[in-house]
Each structure stands twice: as structure tokens, then as C-alpha cells.
Amino acid sequence: MSLKDKVFSDVFAQKQNLVTGIEARAKIAFTAVALLINLLSPTIYTPIGIAVFCLITLLSIKIPPGLLLLRLTMPLVMAVIVLIIQTFLYGGTPLFTIPIWGFHLVGYAEGLARGLLIMGRVIGGVSLILFLSMSTPTNKLLLAASWFRVPKIFIELTLLVYRYVFVLIEEVVAIRNAQKVRLGYCNWRQSMKSLGILGGSLILRAYDRADRIFDAMIARGYTGTMAINYQPRFGRKDYLATLGLSAILVVFYLVGRLRI
């Protein structure tokens, strides 16, 4: 996997398939409502249902399982930390005791249940975000956000940052390789010096490039802000997809109210 793919995994969103074909606005609305249902769920069944749906959908459009696992790792670490802290610091019904250094650490039943629910919500929520980002190209995602009245300056700036990350990433690779062949990063002290020069050079190149890019944009009719106008046709296929996603949302909601 290249550095670009490691940084942004939306390369999969550029492919044509059933899920990437769904209109971006429908997917944004679905994700937003599903995130709310996930957070308000009183039981762990809804988060599990959401995670299963999203991960199976992503696997079906050939997203590598290793990448999904990689993206889930960091949130899971925090979820496990919250689970442990909740188990020991929340509740009043002792479940187990661990004697350590003369103290008795008591694990509580309520804390364990709450921690597991939070952990489930983390897995469900992150799966939803992956579903959105890995099946929708970023430019479509941001332009669709303008339809939801997100400020245009914010969208324009995000589009520019996203675009220039790919431009500057080449510079990072080139500078880093040049530093390595000149014995940079050979020890910790040298690494810090090399990283400082890398970061500083990156900032300076960004400033230099900004002038050239502005001149090029002016030549193409740029007036200081970009014209952002997102009004694609919402066809029959999109209405059907929205109906299907709405039905899935109802299922998510009802699953959370199950008493098993």
C-alpha cells in the first residue's frame, strides 16, 4: 500500500459499484441519523447491528479487511480504556475484586455493562464513518455538505487542504529520502534535527507554492473564492436507495429496543 493510500483510504470510493453509486446527500443523512440512533441506543444490539451492516457492506465492495481493522484499532484502544475505567469507577454492585499493593480494586456490574455499551457504540459509530468515507469520494462529500448549508468558506478551505495534501505528500517523500541518503535519522538527535528541517521546508514550500498557485488560479478566472454550487439530479434510483436506507434506520432503532 502506498503512502497516499495509507493517509487517505477514499481511493476505494472512486470505484464504481452499488454503494458508491448512492447519492452523497442520502449517505450523509443516513450516517447522521444512524450516528444519533447509535448514541441513543439503550442496549448494545443496535451498535452491533450497525457495525455488522457497515462492515459487511464495505467487505462486499472489496475493501481490504486489514485496512478496516487498522482504522478500527485506535478507537478500540480508547474504548478498551473507557471500558476498564468504567468497570472500576462506576456503579455499586461488586462483581469481582483484584487485590493489588494492599488495596482491593472492585469491579462493578453497572460499570462493566456501561463500559460494554460505550465500547459497542464506538465500534458502531466508527463503522458508520468508515461506511461513509470509504464509499463516497471526498469532493462529492464536501460539495454535498454545502447542500446542508455548511459555510462555503469552510468547504472551500477543506477542499483546498485535501487537494494540497496530495501535492505536498510528494514533497515530504522527496525531502525524507534526500535526508536519509545524507545520514539523516541515524539517531534520535539527528532524527529531531532532520524532522525540524523537513517540517520547516514543508512550510516554506507551501508558502512559495501558494503564490504560484494563486497566479495560476487568477489566470483561470479565480476571484478570491470558488463557486460552490451542488445541485445534481436526485433520480428514481436515489429515491429507492433513500427508501432502503430509511428502512435500515428503522430496523436499527427497533433492534435497540429489543428485550432479550
Add this chain to the structure above:
Amino acid sequence: MANKTIHRIKSHLVLALVFALGLIFLYPSPAHAMHIAEGILPVSWAVVWFVIAFGFIAVGIRLIGRRTREVRGLMPLLGLTGAAIFLISLISVPVPIPGTCAHPCGTPLAAILVGPFISAVLGAIALLLHALFLGHGGISTWGANIVSMAVLGSFVAFGTFLLLRRFNAPIAVTAFAAGLFGNLATYITTSFQLASALHGPGLFWSMFGATIVAYAPVQGPVAVVEGLITAAVILVVHRRRPEILSHIMSRGSNRRLRTK
């Protein structure tokens, strides 16, 4: 009753210490600045942090809009600076603990380069990209992460930089302190956010202390790395293109007052 509370606080501290030791050995490398993962905060707290964050972002967006009318090339410049800072925040910096490395936040550096309000907007964009494509942070926790990393990280760093410049401290020391305190502010605020949302009927300060102590072995080195990288990058920029920093150098320095 009092004895029971004291015993419980002591147990929490012992748990936090055990946890801290565990994290030193088990935390996945590289270590990142603390992002609250999707699904961890309940809806009520997520809304509170969104409202606070959007206040700062709205001011930042208005500021960018006003300056864009004065300097037409500002948007490409901010886009490139944002992309450069985003990439710097993705660079793994080795930490002198065998086998570990850390990622800086980048917001203290951004605050020194473009000011705290615009840095908050760039930080919010970076957090959105982190959440969507890397699985760090989340959408419902975006507001909380903006407040801790983009807003407080920027303002504390900017304030520290200005304060130390008033005492005519060397630029390397000033930038190091700005990075260090900006990162520490992020870490403390995130711990506060986690404790306030998750303490339940238990003791808030006990949960807050446990979170602070538990994360200290990971976040301490990350803060030092942030300081070192900020200092190294600012030194390079100051030596090669001092005019980029002229806005903050003239504002912070006390030399003008002394000559009166």
C-alpha cells in the same frame, strides 16, 4: 462515610497507576494526541461541545472571509499551510522509549503561523479529515475534539508564545513552550471532557485524576515531541524567511516598549 470515600479515591489512584504502567507497554505505537473516539460521549455532552466549538469556528470563518476580501490569495495560502500542518501532524516522531514514536497535534504550530482563530478552523478541518479517513476522533465527538485540540491547543500555544516573547525569551524556547503547553492543554481538556461525560453518579475529580494519570506515560512524551517539533520548524522558518513570522514577532516582543 468519609473513610469509604478516601479508600475509594485511593483505589482509583492505584488503578490509574496500574493502568499507566500497562499503557507504557501495551499502547500501540505510534502514539497520537488524544482524540475522543466516535460513540464515547453521550448526546447531551456532544451537543454542549459542538455549541462551544462552533462559536470559535464561526469567528474564525468570519475572520477568513474578511481577510480574503483584503488579500485575494489568502485561501490558497491557508489551504497549503493547512495541508503542510496536517502532514506534519502525521509524521511519526521517535520517542526515547524503545520501540515507540508519537504524532504531534500541529495546532500550536498553526497558531504561531496564522493566529489562533484561523488555526482553530484549520484544526477543525484536520480533525474532520482524521475522523473520516484515519478513524481518529469522530463525527459526534468532533465538537469536543475541536474545543480541546483546535481551540485550546491554539489559544494556549499562541498565548504562551506571546507571553514569552514579551520577556524576550529566545525563539527556540518560546516555540518549544508554545508547543508543549498547547499539547498539554489538549490533553488536560480531553481528560476533563471524558471525566465530565463518564463519571456518572461517582466522583468527578476522582475520574478526572484517574484519566490524567492513566494517560500521562503516553501523552507526556507526545507533549515534549510537540514542543520539540514546533521549536525546530519555527527555527527553520525564522532563519530562512523571518517575514512569515513578522506578524507575531512584532506583536509579542517587548523591545519596542523598552526603547520608549
